[in-house]
Amino acid sequence: MKYILLMAGTKAGVDNYRAWTKKDIDTHMAGLKSLVIDLRESGELVADQGLTGPEEAIVVCGQKEGMPVTDGIFPESKEFLLGYWIVDVATPERAYALAARLSTVPGPGGAPTNMPIEVRELASHPLNWS
Amino acid sequence: MKYILMMNATKANFDMYAQWSKEDLQRNVAFMRAFSKELKDSGVFVATEGLGWPNEARIVRAGRDGEPITDGVFAESKEFLAGYWIVDVESPDQACKIAARVSAAPGPGGTAASMPIEVRQVLTSFTDLGI
Numbered sequence: 665m666k667y668i669l670l671m672a673g674t675k676a677g678v679d680n681y682r683a684w685t686k687k688d689i690d691t692h693m694a695g696l697k698s699l700v701i702d703l704r705e706s707g708e709l710v711a712d713q714g715l716t717g718p719e720e721a722i723v724v725c726g727q728k729e730g731m732p733v734t735d736g737i738f739p740e741s742k743e744f745l746l747g748y749w750i751v752d753v754a755t756p757e758r759a760y761a762l763a764a765r766l767s768t769v770p771g772p773g774g775a776p777t778n779m780p781i782e783v784r785e786l787a788s789h790p791l792n793w794s
Numbered sequence: 795m796k797y798i799l800m801m802n803a804t805k806a807n808f809d810m811y812a813q814w815s816k817e818d819l820q821r822n823v824a825f826m827r828a829f830s831k832e833l834k835d836s837g838v839f840v841a842t843e844g845l846g847w848p849n850e851a852r853i854v855r856a857g858r859d860g861e862p863i864t865d866g867v868f869a870e871s872k873e874f875l876a877g878y879w880i881v882d883v884e885s886p887d888q889a890c891k892i893a894a895r896v897s898a899a900p901g902p903g904g905t906a907a908s909m910p911i912e913v914r915q916v917l918t919s920f921t922d923l924g925i
Contacts, residue, residue, distance in 0.1 A: 668845060670875065700920040711841065713880070714917040715798060722886070722913045724799075726894025727906050734890055734913075745800065745875065745914075750843070756852075757862075763854035764862035780853045783864075784875070785846040 666710060667759035668750050669766060670782040672743040675718045688772050695769035703751060703762070710750035718744040750786065759783050796840060797889035798880050799896060800912040802873040805848045818902045825899045833881060838892070840880040848874040880916060889913050 673681070684692070703709035721744060724732045738744075749766070753759050763781035771777035803811070814822070833839035851874060852864045868874075879896070883889050893911040901907030 668843065697920060697925060700925055704925070709921070711919070712921055713798070713919045716915045716917060720914055722890060723910045724890050724893035724897055724913055725908050725910050726897035727908060732890040732894030732897075741871070743873065745798075747917075760852065760854050760862035760864050764856040764860060767854060767856040768860055776856060778855055780855055783852045783854050785850060787844040787846050787877075 665754070665756070665759075666750060666752050666786040667756070668748050668784050668786055669759065669763050670748050670784065671746045671766065671779060672782065673746050673779070674741065674743060675738075676740070678717055678744070678746070684772055688770075688774075691770045691774060692777070696766075699762075699765060699769070700749070703749070708751045708753055708758075708762075710752050712747070712749045714747040715745055718742075756783075756785070795884070795886070795889075796880055796882050796916045797886070798878050798914050798916050799889065799893045800878045800914070801876045801896070801909060802912060803876045803909075804871065804873060805868070806870070808848055808874070808876070814902055818900075818904075821900045821904060822907070826896075829896055829899070830879070833879065833892070838881040838883050838888075840882050842877070842879045844877040845875055848872075886913075886915070889915075 700709060700712055718738070721736060721738065723735050723738070726732050749762075751759060751762055753762070760783060763783050766781045767779050768776040830839065830842055848868070851868070852866050853868075854862050854864050857863045881889060881892055883892070890913055893913050897909050897911045898906040899909070
């Protein structure tokens with residue numbers, strides 16, 4: 665079963681993260697890297713991806729045969745996807761355990777970030793267009 | 795330059811989608827399949843995924859001993875990722891043009907759904923770095 669673990673945050677949350685000390689950010693990234701290494705070794709990693717910050721986000725609407733209409737204004741409450749990990753696991757519980765581990769990756773002062781991680785199964789119904 | 799094109803929707807949007815007629819759904823899915831093929835044929839395709847429905851979504855945090863604590867309650871306003879495409883293009887404009895194409899995917903009655911598509915450049919992944 666393939667699950668996607670989504671890490672998302674508001675623009676304020678991202679600004680807060682950017683104000684962390686370099687040491688805290690390095691420790692945080694090392695925690696994420698170590699998880700990816702473990703997932704690769706266990707054979708559960710399918711893909712991982714980080715995204716650029718919310719200030720880079722553009723929203724595009726298109727009409728049939730029309731040119732793109734772009735906008736970069738979002739509500740303050742908007743949760744921006746910051747990164748994701750796709751894992752191939754035996755049970756949903758294993759996906760939740762991995763999400764919990766992501767949530768324990770160190771934040772400021774080495775304490776767990778306790779970030780909420782959204783867990784979704786990748787669609788296997790006919791609407792999966794891949 | 796790699797860009798991710800994200801289709802986000804509230805639970806109400808998903809519920810509406812589920813009520814489209816079979817013909818409308820088939821037309822929409824046929825477009826999505828043709829769109830992915832077109833991306834592959836033009837050499838810009840990197841990845842695409844469709845996600846399960848929001849009623850199966852869980853938020854996970856770690857408890858005191860690192861055990862997962864799951865929750866399935868979300869604000870009505872929450873935007874759920876419905877699916878995404880990652881494309882490797884020459885410019886942000888090219889990414890936006892591709893996003894506009896998918897935004898104009900046929901909706902009810904075959905008219906352009908004009909769904910908003912969020913476009914963001916992606917960073918180098920751990921996988922890309924060989925980690």
